[in-house]
Amino acid sequence: MPTPEEQIIVIQKLHKWYGEMHVLRDINLIVHKGERIVICGPSGSGKSTLIRCINRLEEHQRGRILVDGTELTNDSKNIEKIRAEVGMVFQHFNLFPHLTILENLTLGPIWVRKIPKAEAEEMAMYYLEKVHIADQARKYPGQLSGGQQQRVAIARSLCMKPNIMLFDEPTSALDPEMVKEVLDVMINLAQEGMTMIVVSHEMGFAKSVAHRVLFMDEGQILESNTPVEFFENPQHERLRLFISQILH
Amino acid sequence: MELEKKHIQQATQEEIRPPVTIMGPMGWIRANLFSSWFNGLLTVLIIFLLWKTLPPFFKWAFVESLWRSDGTACRDAGGACWSVVSQNFRFMIFGFYPHDQQWRPLLSMAILVALLFYSRNRNHWKKLLVYAWLTGLLLMGVLMKGGILGLVDVESTQWGGLPLTLLLAVFGLTAAYPLGVLLALGRQSRLPAIRTLCIVYIELIRGVPLISLLFMSSVVFPLFLPEGVSINKILRAQVAIILFTAAYIAEVVRGGLQGIPKGQLEATETLGLSYYHTMRLVILPQALKIVIPPSVSILISAFKDTSLVVIIALFDLLKTTQSVLSDPQWMGFSTEAYIFVALVYFLCCFFMSNYSRRLERELNVERA
């Protein structure tokens, strides 16, 4: 039985509204350390909103979120503490265009973790090597392709040494030939034991590394299962419809 | 590690209402006025300041004000003297135009407003519109000047007030536009002499204040003309405004020309179109569409800039107001008079800039 200390994210009875729109309904989720979860569902189902609540890029109105024991409230100290432990990779990369690749990576460590510059750069080069892009360190984001930029974005999050990595449709904005290079990096990360929550439609990725796949629709988690069972034996009728649509 | 293997949930359809603190008027107030202690402080401060200033202002402007009295009565009372506007209204708006003929400038302005309203609807933007404008402008000129069709001749020295302001702005922009387009094309030209001439003109005019050009028009232009030939003051000021506005239009049109993909030019070259046809049929229609919002902005500036003719003693709306204020009976009521003039300018400019914003949004949506 997994002990409570190993529960790294606990979400209880979470509700969120945008004005009158109920975008997250009664979300209950427990994520264990080292677990890899893929969330999929139609657009507008609230998947991105859910993971953005975890690092407080969105505020929830009802329910509780605990990240590594700390509850997410309006207390800014808690929020900063949690953000430093949770890394996020965005669909549109969001690299800082006015800084070099190296500076993009060292920004967080220098200003948040107060690490000396030389040490930060060394660590940055290590992670750039890990995502196979060390030779571009002195270039600017505008000079890189989409796939390269996303790999840099992953390295940038890793420099903060997070315990949890959130991915918000990391490959949706990429040309098809670049999707594989990014997925490879994510698979490597998974094999090293990182806790990952990934919003994505990439079924191959889900099947190879995910422990669980979640299906969300209209703000609710409707089905949660192992990848194999999820794709071959969908129980919920909406999930069956969804799978038939993405398996064209 | 034992993980949750399987979990299915029926979709719940019951509606839960969002918490009252984020909904309704309470929610709005909390989110928009008091979202943080700093915001709350600002809100309280602003409400306090408004409380201190607005009631006295209303008292002065509306409660204790006089609307139809004369100067002495106004001086005795304490409130705003709007009579300075109501009693001198016709002079402020029409200047020295003969009293019994003032229906003519009024009709002119009505034609202008009608044309503007007609042009607002983009479905009307066809060739017919250009002819409508040209006839309209011609009609306005005839109405103002007279001398034919049984209308009494009114010298341009007697034109003044709001019609003069509108005239200078609208004619200014209309005449400046073709000149500006030519300058922009010249600036893009590959012929070095023409390009240099255009660049020199544009940079020279854009670098100097309008007032220097107005000075030039009133004291230097007469020197350029041969003996015995004289041009009336309004025409000189109009020429200065045209030359000034043309340079700004040239820059704006240049921006539009640069916004056209190079592929368009290449396509016309392969078709063998001449330079004239290329510009007229393909490039300019696209460029001019892009530059309409900034052009409206230039019109607004031109409208505001006509107020500068005060300095060369032309009786536009601002100068007529000042004349009224120099009358001993109405001296000292500048605040009321200027507020009135400011209101007139504000309403005109506000509608124009509103229109320009709406237009920009529509054109952006189309292009996306």
Added chain:
Amino acid sequence: MVDTKDSLPESKTSFWYDPAKRSILYQVVSLLFVGLLGYYLLSNTRHNLERQSIATGFGFLQKEASFEIGESLVAYSAADTYARALWVGILNTVLISGIGIVLAVTLGILIGIARLSNNWLVSRLSSVYIEVFQDIPVLLQLFFWYAFCYEMLPSPRQAIHPMTGIFLSNRGLVFAVPATHPAHRYMCAAFSCALIAVFFLRRWSRKRQERTGRTFPMLGTSLGILLFFPIGAWWLAGAPTAMSMPVLKGFNFEGGLTISPEFSALLMGLVLYTAAFVAEIVRAGIQSVNRGQTEAAMALGLKSGRVLSLVILPQALRVIVPPLTSQMLNLTKNSSLAVAIGYPDFVSVAGTTINQTGQAIEGVAMIMAVYLCFSLLTSAFMNWYNKKIALVER
């Protein structure tokens, strides 16, 4: 066997269809046209000038000006030359433009940021300000403030007296200033030392951060240094407190520093008008930065102050600075409207010169030349800035 020639027969294009020759023709024709027009205008001008016996050339600059100038940064009297009078005018223009630009940009930045506030009252009020002050001609605003000074404010005998040493009347704002004392020179020197100290402190703090990662409270410390060095110098020089107090003598005040109604009206009008445009520019610049940038920076754990200074502002400034320099130039050009309310800026003085000497062409040419200089300086700066901060892209 076909006889292959070595070269194609030379084609002779007609003169009219050869683009190279045609382009030369067009240029020659246009230059000729401009030249002829210029010659025609010039000959008329020369003839008219002779007829009206107006002198030409810039000799008048050495003649005695014989008119007074109300406000001047340097000593001037009616016996000085026209050249000196014009110089006073230029200094006045630079003075009002300089102060105007600093105030307008500061106010504009505040209002621009306020426009983006999530406080509904604040943002609505700012947008009302922007709309109203942009749509009223600047000359009208100048007249309004000028009339306000003269009609709403009392005469010096009944001047408003909010506190000792400050008087507000329709002759201007007079306030007490410290009487000249050698301590002031020491204070200036101390301030320069403070600036240098802050510069080196910044370098040291940055190097220390690179080495050890620890940050240093630069903002507070710099402000402290800039404040305390001059105060320290003042105290060391004997803490002189003698003030030049304004005293009512006859119909006006003597002593202290006077800010004339013309200056204040011009400053108010220019600052309030230009700030509205600056506010729009600042707002557009900040909004031009993608929301994702803020989110990415926050996701890294950066505090909002750092997010602003490290990520948002550098990108926003790229969009803000070019139109901002245009507005600063506009303010300088608009300061020429001083002639309408009697503040002796360059155009005003040049106007008087033209009236007295009749040499309109030289006068207008000088006005244009001075403002062209301002323009070209601004363009050069903008080009340099744009090149320097351009984002590197593939």
